[in-house]
Amino acid sequence: MAVRTPVTFTDDDPTTARVDALVVGAAKQSGTVALLPGSGLSEEAAAAVTDALGALGAEGGTEEITRLTGVAGISAPVVVVVGVTGRGPAPRTEQLRRAAGAAARALAGRDTAVFALGQQGRDQAVAVAEGVALGAYTYADQHGIGKTGSSKAGLAKAVVAGLGGEEAASAQAEVEALVEGVCYARDLVNTPPNQLYPESFADDVVRRAEEAGVEVEVWDPQRLAEEGCGGIIGVGQGSGRGPRLVTLRYAPEGAAKHLALVGKGITFDSGGLCLKPGASMVTMKMDMGGAAACAAATLAIAELGLPVQVTAYLCLAENMTGDLAQRPGDVVTMRGGRTVEIINTDAEGRLVMADGLALATEQGPDAIVDVATLTGACIVALGERTMGIMGNDDELRDTLVRLGTESGDTAWALPMPEELRPSLDSPVADLKHTGERSAGAMVAATFLQEFVGTRGEGEDAAPIPWAHLDIAGPAFNEKAAWGYHPKGGTGAGVRPLVALARSLAD
Structure with missing residues (x-):
């Protein structure tokens, strides 16, 4: 009845991933927009993203989406920056879920994306994965023969950075069961x-x-x-x-x-x-x-x-x-x-x-x-x-x-x-x-x-x-x-x- 987006985990460098888009998180700090720590970007890439956000007048508001292309030091052709609001340097897991979901919806129709919102630890990585999978959900249209559905295909596949090995395997099983239930x-x-x-x-x-x-x-x-x-x-x-x-x-x-x-x-x-x-x-x-x-x-x-x-x-x-x-x-x-x-x-x-x-x-x-x-x-x-x-x-x-x-x-x-x-x-x-x-x-x-x-x-x-x-x-x-x-x-x-x-x- 509905489209499911498979989500996996990786501990590889997100900047070298061969995907359609790299998703990072940003927040307003002291009047400027800054990337969340832990995104895995090099100093060069992080500076390029920050400069571009400033030039475009991005504010880092809740679930604000900014698309950048041709960012130096990043293999993905598109960088999606999503606003993650919160108090302190580490956003709550629910804020990460919502930001990841908003970004996943913005990537509808894309084949692959890697998410590196700045999640730090297993709980935050799991929250990002849940947000991606639930945000990418689309219910199948019920149009007749010859009609064109109004729902755009969701993001086909997503990878969440920050976990590897057995920890990634257990997290993936947990996310799959919970997301399938919802x-x-x-x-x-x-x-x-x-x-x-x-x-x-x-x-x-x-x-x-x-x-x-x-x-x-x-x-x-x-x-x-x-x-x-x-x-x-x-x-x-x-x-x-x-x-x-x-x-x-x-x-x-x-x-x-x-x-x-x-x-x-x-x-x-x-x-x-x-x-x-x-x-x-x-x-x-x-x-x-x-x-x-x-x-x-x-x-x-x-x-x-x-x-x-x-x-x-x-x-x-x-x-x-x-x-x-x-x-x-x-x-x-x-x-x-x-x-x-x-x-x-x-x-x-x-x-x-x-x-x-x-x-x-x-x-x-x-x-x-x-x-x-x-x-x-x-x-x-x-x-x-x-x-x-x-x-x-x-x-x-x-x-x-x-x-x-x-x-x-x-x-x-x-x-x-x-x-x-x-x-x-x-x-x-x-x-x-x-x-x-x-x-x-x-x-x-x-x-x-x-x-x-x-x-x-x-x-x-x-x-x-x-x-x-x-x-x-x-x-x-x-x-x-x-x-x-x-x-x-x-x-x-x-x-x-x-x-x-x-x-x-x-």
Whole structure:
């Protein structure tokens, strides 16, 4: 579906590389533009680049691209200088990722390029490689016969300078697994909803899981009804394409921890009978971004061979307005027997997630993390690039905030005030699925928490640590590409989940 750009590492001199372009990093320092240290350029070449930047009036701003030709001492015919902003002499890894991604996009259509941004050490080299591969991503156009695609071919191949030998081999394996995971999630989110629906989504995950050696099980509508998954059934019953629940199980020998993932997989959200405005439906193919992230992360964790058990529940449904669509005022029985009064059929995501959380609880994992494009309220609170993280365990929540931000998925912790819970009380059921209009993201999380159970029995029973990632903002980029984020699906959520699994394994 999409173009992948292979990225390798080298410890050879980047100035002698026979490639189409050499990419270096620059930043504004004391009012002038200077190359980042560690680029590997000779004094002659570095001086020539610096002089050219000054003559062209380059400012070294964030992701600013300046192309130079015929630079003395450099074999590549083109030198691309990308602005890397930051504090201090060594940029943060995320700044390098974004700069590398911007440069990779600028090199679309080129065959080869070597990146020497001034990365110093393995972590920074890996960040550059991730940025290049993710920035070069392009989703295949879906034009008819005889039409010319609008997407320009991406950079065909890239080399990152600064690593060699066994260190380069291990870094490459890590980058390939992580990048493939993010790109797979992007592919799923970008697929048109007439092609990606619950059954086809499940089929694709089954194929991928079998290739990765991950156990997979799919529940169809009949099985979902038999298992008491009233939330998923209720949301999906208005569509001619029935819902599915996909369970992925990765259980390596020696795993000391068990991580459960639950992903919202609404393959298209019309709002149900509480219909969305037409303009709000245009991007609703992305409402399965949470399930995409959980599936992709599980496969990446398996590819990396991390010694942690992972069980992922993908809660897949299409929220439509057919004859059997659920109505406001309906009462549905969820997995585990709890009843829920339906208030707004456009608040469907938390219903499918509740069944998934109840199923995850039954396995008694060490931690549960759910990922969902859940609320517009989270976008209002945090904008389009930051995910909100809530939960019942401060340590897990704060760990995910840190891991997310470090890995490039900016995150912010939100509270779950206890005064929000009474707004979910219902006169006809155990609870209703919407509450106060204000604090919408936190109200939704409060509802989800009701379906997270405990581990142990009696006095030893304790709540299972649980965190909720609301990725409604960062999962889909409607605006121009930036950094290594393309227009369309971004793969938000994949990297924090992989990083969490790695931390549990450690």
